[in-house]
Amino acid sequence: MxxxxxxxxxxxxxxxxxxxxxxxxxxxxxxxxxxxxxxxxxxxxxxxxxxxxxxxxxxxxxxxxxxxxxxxxxxxxxxxxxxxxxxxxxxxLLPGAEPARSGVIQWLMIQACNMGPMLGQLNHFTFAARDIDYAYDRYRREAERLYRLLDQRLEQSAYLGGEAYSIADIATYPWALYLERHGFEASRFPRLDAWRQRVGARPAVIxxxxxxxxxxxxxxxxxxxxxxxxxxxxxxxx
Ligand SMILES: N[C@@H](CCC(=O)N[C@@H](CS)C(=O)NCC(=O)O)C(=O)O
Structure with missing residues (x-):
């Protein structure tokens, strides 16, 4: 339009x-x-x-x-x-009916309220101010916990919000690409890695x-x- x-x-x-x-x-x-x-x-x-x-x-x-x-x-x-x-x-990409709708919204909020702010701070203390070990360790641990949470979630369902691709996956994908730059091996998060490849292969994502x-x-x-x-x-x- x-x-x-x-x-x-x-x-x-x-x-x-x-x-x-x-x-x-x-x-x-x-x-x-x-x-x-x-x-x-x-x-x-x-x-x-x-x-x-x-x-x-x-x-x-x-x-x-x-x-x-x-x-x-x-x-x-x-x-x-x-x-x-x-x-x-x-x-x-957002179901209209419950409980599918809340299933998507809650994982969207995990990204917006947890992953985004915590990984954003880790970016700062990794790429801009790496000399502050306390802050770096704190945010790296929290990032690892969140990457693990996503990996566990993706053991239960094909996509974050459930069986269908949704805005929760869209919100998370660009952030999940930091995994290696944050110093983690993708092989330790196999479900997350497989999901990244599946989502990343979508023509619209490319x-x-x-x-x-x-x-x-x-x-x-x-x-x-x-x-x-x-x-x-x-x-x-x-
Ligand atoms: N919670 C906000 C975060 C927005 C945000 O931090 N944007 C960054 C770029 S990803 C920005 O504008 N940075 C410039 C600044 O903070 O001054 C959102 O999800 O839109």
């Missing part, structure tokens, strides 16, 4: 990051065209007043949906909220992961070029 000006009616503000990739995968799964608006977080794009109007929490992703009205678009932040919104709007490749190159350059002040602002050190 397009706006009156011929542009896709959906815009996605983002960067090359796992929370944004959840949404590019979902948009590929439902076959919805969109305009990707790159936010240069390393130069402080998330703190610009216009962006803050979209998300007072100043983070990507943000979805802007002008399908119903171009003057008063629906604006949604928080990746899990965006996934639920798209699933409901397009009646896809498309969604590739959708931010240009942004990935731009983000890498911007991070390289970031001044000490830029990095302090990004890491919330001032």
């Amino acid at each position: 397009t706006s009156a000006d011929g542009q896709p009616a959906i815009e996605l503000y983002g960067m090359a990051s796992p929370n944004v990739r959840k949404i590019t995968i979902m948009l590929a799964e439902i076959g919805q065209a969109y305009t990707f608006r790159h936010v240069d977080v390393f130069r402080g794009g998330q703190f610009e007043p216009d962006f803050e109007k979209l998300n007072p929490n100043r983070k990507v992703p943000v979805l802007v949906d002008r399908r119903a009205s171009s003057d008063a678009p629906v604006v949604i932040f928080e990746s899990a909220a965006i996934l639920i919104y798209l699933a409901e709007q397009f009646r896809a 498309e969604g992961m590739q959708a931010v490749e240009q942004a990935e190159a731009a983000d890498a350059l911007a991070f390289e070029a970031a001044t000490p002040e830029d990095r302090d602002r990004f890491f919330g050190r001032r």
Whole structure:
């Protein structure tokens, strides 16, 4: 669906990051065209007043949906909220009936409330501040516990929410790719690894992961070029 000006009616503000990739995968799964608006977080794009109007929490992703009205678009932040919104709007990848619906939502929340924050901290203390052993050990242990939880869950069912692929899998997949970079051997999490391969082979997942490749190159350059002040602002050190 397009706006009156011929542009896709959906815009996605983002960067090359796992929370944004959840949404590019979902948009590929439902076959919805969109305009990707790159936010240069390393130069402080998330703190610009216009962006803050979209998300007072100043983070990507943000979805802007002008399908119903171009003057008063629906604006949604928080990746899990965006996934639920798209699933409901397009009646896809979230069962309507209980208990299947709650089965999916609870694993979506494990990702949003546990995996995302804990693995995000582990990323920081692995890739940006590895010298703080207490923090590194704490988040690495918690990450291991969560990877184990997913592995055990996937022994019970083919997908996280149950027997069907859902938004819980979409939310978790880009984060589960960190397993090796967090120093764990995939062979110790065989069900999780098999699920990663199954999910990663889906054409929409391949498309969604590739959708931010240009942004990935731009983000890498911007991070390289970031001044000490830029990095302090990004890491919330001032
Ligand atoms: N809970 C949020 C987390 C969003 C988030 O942390 N986004 C990161 C990129 S993955 C970001 O905007 N980082 C820039 C910053 O924190 O300033 C969600 O799931 O959408």
